[in-house]
Amino acid sequence: MARRLSDNEIGRHLTRLSGWTRDGDSLRRTVEARDFPTAIAIVDDVAAEAEKMNHHPDIDIRWRTLHFTLSTHSEGGITELDIQLAAFIDETAAAGG
Template sequence: MSRLLTDEELDRQLQDLPGWAVDGTQLLAGFEAPDFPTAIRLVDEVAAEAEDMNHHPDIDIRWRTVHFALSTHDKGGLTQLDIELAHRISTAAGRFGVRSRG
């Protein structure tokens, strides 16, 4: 069972997640794809990863820009699940040539 991460734990782990930032109880990042189809492929890849983890992000897509918001809602904040999903999202973005907007 996941527990809420401390501010110190979040700060340390965010050092390995460029472009990601904490905003209250959410972990946020934006990515810019070279085109709309690539943005959709990124969302599709993230959907598969999220389903595999049974941990689902909020996703907002506007043309070729994709924003992700992660939070462990039943814990009321951020857990290791959010950090793991952020890593998977960043890795997928790299495979598709999608740049972090952070």
């Protein structure tokens, strides 16, 4: 089971994550893909990794704009699982799906 991170731990992780912000007990990031098919490819890659991790993000798709929200609901906040998935999303978004 994942442990909820402290405010200091979250702050340290956020300095290493690209474009992520804290919103209460969640992490949020918006990704702009070059086109709709690329946006869907990013979502497909994130979905596959989320299944492996058994840790699923909230994703809002608006044409080529993706809004990701990460939180570990069972722990009531942000855990290392959210940090790991955020880093994967960063890599996937940088690679363009």
